[in-house]
Amino acid sequence: RPTVREFRVVAPTIAVSIRGEVPETVLRRVSLDLAEALETIEGVGEVQRNGLRERRITVDVDPDRLVARGLPLAAVGDALGRRAANVPAGSLAENDARLVRGLAQVRTAEQIREVVVRPATQSPMGPIGAVRVGDVAEVDEGFAPARLTGHVNGEPGVLLLVNKESQADSLRISEAVRDTVARFELPEGASIDVFGDAAHEVRRSLSSLYGNAATGLVLVLAILWLFVGARNATFAALGIPVALAGALAAMAAMGITINVISLLALILCLGVVVDDAIIIIENVYRHMEEGTPRVRAAIEGTAEVFWPVVASTATTCAAFLPMLMMVGVLGEFFSIIPKVVVAALCASLVEAFVVLPSHLSDFGQVKRRKQSTSARPTTRWERIGQRTSALYERVLRVCLRWRWGVALAAYALAGGLVAAAVATKDVVLFTDGDTEMFDVRVKLPTDASADATDAVLHTIEQRLLALDSPDVEAVVAVRGVTRTDMGADYGDHVGMVTVYLKPMEERSRVGAGRELLARASRLFDDVVGPVTLEVMDFKPGPPRGAPVAVRLRGDDLDRLAELSGQVADEVRQVPGTRTVASDFQLGKRELQVSVDEERAALHGLTPPHVAGWLRLALGAMPVATTRDGDDEVDVVVRLAEDARNDPARLAQLAIVTPDGGHVALGEVADLAAGRGPALIRHRERDRMITVTAQIDERSTTSAEANERVAR
Numbered sequence: 001r002p003t004v005r006e007f008r009v010v011a012p013t014i015a016v017s018i019r020g021e022v023p024e025t026v027l028r029r030v031s032l033d034l035a036e037a038l039e040t041i042e043g044v045g046e047v048q049r050n051g052l053r054e055r056r057i058t059v060d061v062d063p064d065r066l067v068a069r070g071l072p073l074a075a076v077g078d079a080l081g082r083r084a085a086n087v088p089a090g091s092l093a094e095n096d097a098r099l100v101r102g103l104a105q106v107r108t109a110e111q112i113r114e115v116v117v118r119p120a121t122q123s124p125m126g127p128i129g130a131v132r133v134g135d136v137a138e139v140d141e142g143f144a145p146a147r148l149t150g151h152v153n154g155e156p157g158v159l160l161l162v163n164k165e166s167q168a169d170s171l172r173i174s175e176a177v178r179d180t181v182a183r184f185e186l187p188e189g190a191s192i193d194v195f196g197d198a199a200h201e202v203r204r205s206l207s208s209l210y211g212n213a214a215t216g217l218v219l220v221l222a223i224l225w226l227f228v229g230a231r232n233a234t235f236a237a238l239g240i241p242v243a244l245a246g247a248l249a250a251m252a253a254m255g256i257t258i259n260v261i262s263l264l265a266l267i268l269c270l271g272v273v274v275d276d277a278i279i280i281i282e283n284v285y286r287h288m289e290e291g292t293p294r295v296r297a298a299i300e301g302t303a304e305v306f307w308p309v310v311a312s313t314a315t316t317c318a319a320f321l322p323m324l325m326m327v328g329v330l331g332e333f334f335s336i337i338p339k340v341v342v343a344a345l346c347a348s349l350v351e352a353f354v355v356l357p358s359h360l361s362d363f364g365q366v367k368r369r370k371q372s373t374s375a376r377p378t379t380r381w382e383r384i385g386q387r388t389s390a391l392y393e394r395v396l397r398v399c400l401r402w403r404w405g406v407a408l409a410a411y412a413l414a415g416g417l418v419a420a421a422v423a424t425k426d427v428v429l430f431t432d433g434d435t436e437m438f439d440v441r442v443k444l445p446t447d448a449s450a451d452a453t454d455a456v457l458h459t460i461e462q463r464l465l466a467l468d469s470p471d472v473e474a475v476v477a478v479r480g481v482t483r484t485d486m487g488a489d490y491g492d493h494v495g496m497v498t499v500y501l502k503p504m505e506e507r508s509r510v511g512a513g514r515e516l517l518a519r520a521s522r523l524f525d526d527v528v529g530p531v532t533l534e535v536m537d538f539k540p541g542p543p544r545g546a547p548v549a550v551r552l553r554g555d556d557l558d559r560l561a562e563l564s565g566q567v568a569d570e571v572r573q574v575p576g577t578r579t580v581a582s583d584f585q586l587g588k589r590e591l592q593v594s595v596d597e598e599r600a601a602l603h604g605l606t607p608p609h610v611a612g613w614l615r616l617a618l619g620a621m622p623v624a625t626t627r628d629g630d631d632e633v634d635v636v637v638r639l640a641e642d643a644r645n646d647p648a649r650l651a652q653l654a655i656v657t658p659d660g661g662h663v664a665l666g667e668v669a670d671l672a673a674g675r676g677p678a679l680i681r682h683r684e685r686d687r688m689i690t691v692t693a694q695i696d697e698r699s700t701t702s703a704e705a706n707e708r709v710a711r
Helices: 024-039 063-068 073-083 109-113 170-183 198-237 239-254 260-270 275-289 294-304 306-325 328-334 336-363 380-401 403-424 450-466 512-521 557-572 597-602 607-617 702-710
Strands: 014-020 044-050 055-061 087-093 097-102 116-118 121-123 126-128 137-143 149-152 155-164 190-195 437-443 472-484 487-501 532-537 548-554 577-582 590-595 624-628 631-639 654-656 662-664 669-674 681-683 686-695
Touching: 014 024, 014 149, 014 170, 014 472, 024 044, 024 155, 024 170, 024 190, 055 063, 055 073, 055 109, 063 073, 063 654, 073 116, 073 607, 073 624, 073 631, 109 137, 149 450, 155 170, 170 190, 170 198, 190 472, 198 239, 198 260, 198 275, 198 336, 239 260, 239 336, 260 336, 275 294, 275 306, 275 336, 294 306, 294 336, 306 336, 328 336, 380 403, 437 450, 437 472, 437 512, 450 472, 450 487, 487 512, 512 532, 532 577, 548 557, 548 702, 557 577, 557 686, 590 607, 597 607, 607 631, 607 654, 686 702
Parallel strands: 055 631
Antiparallel strands: 014 155, 014 190, 044 155, 055 137, 087 097, 121 126, 149 155, 149 472, 437 487, 437 532, 472 487, 548 686, 577 686, 590 669, 624 631, 654 662, 681 686
């Protein structure tokens, strides 16, 4: 049954690692306890656990010993399923109700070895002894392979990635996580590291924005004081907190949080929201200077400029509203700006028409100028003002006399500047600042083993640690997942080493992150063989795809794969492109088991029946689950390793038929080696392969590279 889930790209808010020279069972228990403590923090949505292996008891059955005793593989699984069961058995009616539970009788590997598969019996040839699990299998108590493994600064450990809820406060979560870690009790020999704290970048961005906002506010007030006087500057400035309060109220109603983009929008409003007030103040004071009483001057002066002020605000809003039409992830990000700006402008309009006239009628005062006996200006400012007015008058007369020519010249100048900017300026939507963290992404052939991937990751990890940079906070290697331009890739053949850098203010010098990224990019030039390495900067902000992407769609996957290779070669020829890759990849080599329904039906078997026996033989599902303290331990029955990995011996797997007989797997199914695609992506029902490339922004832009690829 299909399930529908919303796909979200979530960057961890903060990372916590636990490592040390302690038994894995102790490390696992400590990691689980800490993860549970972190999940109780308000605002934490999920704590991802990397490198945490589940406890497991494996029963590796020797098929030769089974055959010698005339037993099928399922007999071992059935025996363990009966003895390891922990299920409700009913209830007893006494003074109070009591639940009866049948507890599992086996919990350890030693107890499992003693489980009876077939009891002792008598036969015409004499007594036949009981067959126990230990007689036909090797029982081992250990851990299941981890889907994701982790190393921190060269040591194996458990990596906990804390993801916040969408509307949660990163700063509060960061403080709560650090407080929880500080209070957490560790066993001797274990240590905890906290790194990758996104709150550092949030604090830095907010500090920069707050500083810019304060500077902008001071400049606005200074300019108002310079041109309209201290009293009028105060009247106009009162509109700023009203506009900001209105914007914050609208943000709360629309579910917009205080973040970098919303603060940027508020800063954009600082100088704009006082425009309405300046127009109204000047017109009201004109009436006062003409002798109109203050109350009447406030009413008439405001009414006269009502529609011009509304029109002025509407045109400003109109300049931002088209941003609401942007689609996709970028559209969601940028839609915050027009929403906040329009809300602030509307609030300033209400203040200008309702609050400001009241202030002017109560506290407005026309400055009495001293009567001068001379017509000549007496102060330097008056002389400057007179000369400026005279120059403005002469220019205005010329413009009015040749108004059509002036208008055409203005339009021509504006058009020329726009054309020159489009032709000469590079288009880079998001410029890169200094690096916060970067990845070395590793991809081996899909049939590579986990050990081979671990060896490559270890080499990369040691080279990065050898840089011995004082600006590095942590080097984390993870096998089993790697970031891609379209999300993530999973499998034993992929991995990544992430270098977390210290906060900007703690680094040795400005630009240290970019320098370290450049040094790391040169570390792996000598890597040869079927290994793909990408050194990628982790870029904050809205999710972005690859700078260059070519999608091939069709029905024939083989033809698409062939064309994708040709397209990749063409993209490599474009100057400035690098790290050209295709998302098409062959899967691991596999043993394909095709059930012959006619042959299977002769023995009363169906394909699902045969598949169930095969899953049991390969240990794909536990036959029982037992408990050891707080841990649930799966019991897995499977063929011994040499039998699982040998197709000839696997073909001899005895399958029990409905009439109690046995038939070999090879008699009802064909076993053949094969290989198919690791995954097939679709777009609008067509199969799709995407070729992507990164670019060197010093030599080209995404727009230029895509244009050349299209040609």
